[in-house]
Structure formats: structure tokens, C-alpha cells
Amino acid sequence: MADTSTRSVERALLLLGAVCERGTVSLAEAARDAGLSASTALRLLRTLESTGFVRRDGAGGYRAGLRVVQLGAQALSSESLVSLAEGALDRLVGLTGESAYLSVPSHDGHGVYLAVREGTHSVRHASWVGRSIPLEGTAVGAVLSGATPSTGYVVVRDGVEADVTAIAAPVRAGGRIAAALSVVVPSYRIREDESAGIGMHVAREAAAILPVTSATPEGESA
Amino acid sequence: MADTSTRSVERALLLLGAVCERGTVSLAEAARDAGLSASTALRLLRTLESTGFVRRDGAGGYRAGLRVVQLGAQALSSESLVSLAEGALDRLVGLTGESAYLSVPSHDGHGVYLAVREGTHSVRHASWVGRSIPLEGTAVGAVLSGATPSTGYVVVRDGVEADVTAIAAPVRAGGRIAAALSVVVPSYRIREDESAGIGMHVAREAAAILPVTSATPEGESA
DNA sequence: ATTTGTATTTCACTTATTGAAACTCCATTT
DNA sequence: AAATGGAGTTTCAATAAGTGAAATACAAAT
Numbered sequence A, B: 001m002a003d004t005s006t007r008s009v010e011r012a013l014l015l016l017g018a019v020c021e022r023g024t025v026s027l028a029e030a031a032r033d034a035g036l037s038a039s040t041a042l043r044l045l046r047t048l049e050s051t052g053f054v055r056r057d058g059a060g061g062y063r064a065g066l067r068v069v070q071l072g073a074q075a076l077s078s079e080s081l082v083s084l085a086e087g088a089l090d091r092l093v094g095l096t097g098e099s100a101y102l103s104v105p106s107h108d109g110h111g112v113y114l115a116v117r118e119g120t121h122s123v124r125h126a127s128w129v130g131r132s133i134p135l136e137g138t139a140v141g142a143v144l145s146g147a148t149p150s151t152g153y154v155v156v157r158d159g160v161e162a163d164v165t166a167i168a169a170p171v172r173a174g175g176r177i178a179a180a181l182s183v184v185v186p187s188y189r190i191r192e193d194e195s196a197g198i199g200m201h202v203a204r205e206a207a208a209i210l211p212v213t214s215a216t217p218e219g220e221s222a
Numbered sequence C: 001a002t003t004t005g006t007a008t009t010t011c012a013c014t015t016a017t018t019g020a021a022a023c024t025c026c027a028t029t030t
Numbered sequence D: 001a002a003a004t005g006g007a008g009t010t011t012c013a014a015t016a017a018g019t020g021a022a023a024t025a026c027a028a029a030t
Helices: A007-022 A025-032 A038-050 A065-078 A080-096 A139-144 A192-209 B007-022 B029-036 B040-051 B067-077 B079-097 B138-142 B192-209
Strands: A053-054 A062-064 A098-106 A111-115 A132-136 A152-156 A166-173 A176-186 B054-056 B061-062 B099-105 B110-117 B132-134 B154-155 B164-173 B176-185
Touching: A007 A025, A007 A053, A007 A062, A007 A176, A007 B007, A007 B040, A007 B061, A007 B067, A038 A053, A038 B007, A062 B067, A065 B007, A065 B061, A065 B110, A080 A098, A080 A111, A080 A176, A098 A139, A111 A166, A111 B067, A132 A139, A132 B176, A139 A152, A139 A166, A139 A176, A152 A192, A166 A192, A166 B061, A176 A192, A192 B040, A192 B132, B007 B029, B007 B040, B007 B061, B007 B079, B029 B164, B079 B099, B079 B110, B079 B176, B079 B192, B099 B138, B110 B138, B132 B138, B138 B154, B138 B164, B138 B176, B164 B192, B176 B192
Parallel strands: none
Antiparallel strands: A053 A062, A098 A111, A098 A176, A111 A132, A152 A166, A166 A176, B054 B061, B099 B110, B099 B176, B110 B132, B154 B164, B164 B176
């Protein structure tokens, strides 16, 4: 197995990431971000362009192409977890008025929000599908790494983001932890004892997302 | 300039497309789809895997990774056209009860639905964001290639999809055509004279999406 | 036990990728 | 106006990096 990895492809994907994150980049910026020489970056960006993954705007800047939108939408809709979790998200928002999220582990120490329901309070936590979140020091991270205490939920006050408290619980698929369900609250609005109450709701909803099957996990997430 | 394109990258992107379209594929299938030898496909898929663009399920199959979801969501949300068109889509659905779409040209003779509003009739056209549509023989295609007659809209009955009639009009950004706005109706439900009425509405809404500026197009779409 | 199909590894061949340098534009500065 | 600096682009020789056939390993089907 080893490090079988294709350099030019790795680099191209790095560039693609840089372009998507920045929204619009010049060749020089993209090259710097990805640590490549301008000529190499140009060549790779052209390849990305000819395949629709990247496009150029009037001014010559690079931005995400439609292929990215297309594949992303397809991939998201094939995540049945998202549809399974919709009821739970809605109920949590209804119950608490706070924003609720479904997240899964992504790569290198991060997770992603796969589904989002915004809260109803006018001051509320706001994020978006696709948002990348660190696993270290977050409630979602604790849950996804299996560090959920016996209470069934994790509360992290003022973790990565200041002034917000996150309450998360694991969505289990057979043996594995497939995802985390969480509610995020402006810290000023919540007392210790309240977080416990919400925690129990989150834990209950999370537990109910996947049918309790004694069968093999197997097809796991998705 | 010429064909400056990096083969391994092209191939990797082909594989990524194959994986995303099929939902879940074995190595052999993916390799066949992309016309690659198994060993090459394996190497490239591993690279895609290590960067989060592809992941493997329990059975060893390949499926779209979270990076795809993430970048896709980001890209879609940075398309300001989508939010600008929301009102128009809503009004068209309200007026006609039929499904309404915003589409833009993608690559090689195809377009993509960037935004969708489902109609309210129980028998209605249904599609999804990211859906790829041919430009040949479709109302959207005619509009995007600038073939809109002076009436301001295009009607295509039973074009690519049988039994449906599409009515489309161009969204202009300065000089360019940035997108197409369309309504898609089951053909049995619409008479000639009705399509003209809807056409005028579509054309009016499409024209109003972007502020009429005499300034340079420039930043165009997005 | 044999066959068939897929996944994976190895390896010699060489093709395809690479980056420095050169050149062109264009906007700013002197 | 000339000079400067920065971005985008092209060229090209060096070789690092990617390729696919074949070998091996595994598993399921006959």
C-alpha cells in the first residue's frame, strides 16, 4: 500500500480546494496557497478548467466551476443520513429554538456539517452545510471520537468559537459512530441545568435516527 | 496554449465523476467507466481517497467523499445568482403552479440546474439542483445559446423529455446571457395560447433578476 | 478442486510533468 | 517618458513521476 499517491493529482486537488475556499483567486494567489510554481499551477488550473471543475471570470480570476456544484449536490443527496436526520433536526429546533446540526467526520481532524436547521431566536448560531469544523476541543469532536460520557451527550462551553455552547450526541450505526447531532446556543442564554435538559433531548433524538438493528453495521454511514 | 492538460489529473477527475454519478462503484467498474487499467485507477482512487474526495464503504466500494459535498456547498452558496433568482422562481411557481428552474451553461454542450422550485400540482415536473441537461433541443439550450426570438422566450414541446413542455427566457448580465429561467409543464396540461402567457411572465421575471446596469458586464454571472 | 473475477503489488520503461528562465503586458512609480 | 515591479504565459531540457502488463492474492461461484 504505502504512499501510493499521484503528485500531480494531489496538487490539482489542493488547487481546487484553494480556489473553492477563497471564492475567487488569481493564478498567483492560488499558486502561493498551494505552494506551487506559477507555471505548474497554471497548467493544473487549465486542466481543472477544461473539465469544468474551475472556471474563469471576466477579470481572469479563477472560481469554482459548475462540476463542483453538480457533484456536490449529487453526493449530498445520496447521503441518506441527511434525510433520516431531518425530523430530528426539526424537532430540536422546535423544542429549543436554537440551531441544530448534523455533522460527520471528514479528513485530517475535521468534521463537516452535512445538514443544518437554523434556530428561531433572532440571535442564533448560524453556519452552513459544508462548513468545516475542527474536532479538537469541540462537542462534535468529542462525540465523533467516541468520548461521550455515560450521560449520552457532551456539552462544550466556549470551545472553538467564543460565546457559544455546543451540545452534541452520537448517531450510532451498529457498532460505529456515524455522525453527531448537535445544538448550538449563544452561551449567555443557557444555564448549566438547562444544558442538561437539552442534552438529553439531543441524545434521545440522535439515538433514534438510525433503526436499532442487531445486524452488522456494514454499509455504515451514508 | 494548445492542449496543456495534465493527463493523470484529467483521469483522476474522470474517475471522480464516475464515482459520483454511480453512487457506489467497485474499482473494476470505475476503471471501466473511465477507460483505465485497474492499477492506474487504483492509484488515482487512492489519491482521491487520501484527500477526502472519495471514501470507501464497508464493502470496499468507492463513493463520493465529504470534500465533494463541502466544496459543492460552498460553490453553490457563492453563486449570488441563485439568491437573486429566488424571488422570481417563487413567483413563477405561485403564478403557474408548475416547477421553475434556474440554469447556467456548464461544459461540453450541457447546462446545470442551479436552483429549483417544485410546482404545486400533484403531477409536476421534478428535477434537482446539479442535474445536468443537454443544450441541444431544449428550451434552456436555445436561450443560453442566444437563440431567443424577439418574443423574449422559447417554448419547446416534447424536447429531450417526452410529454413535457419547457418555457425559458434569458437572464442577461450586461451584454452576456448569464443564465436561463424556465418553467416546465406536463404537455397535456398546456395549450398553445397558455404557453404564450406563461412565456411572457418568464421573460419578464428573467429580465428583472439582474439590475439593468449600463455599466460593463465584467464580473458577469455568479 | 477448479474456475472466474476482483483487488492489489511489483517493476522496467519511458512518457508526461516539472520549474527556471525568458518574454509580454499592464499598472505604478520615479 | 522611462523605469520598475508584478502577474500571466510560453518554452524547453532534465528527469521525476506515472504507466500498464504481468504476477500474486483472495474470494466467491461451479
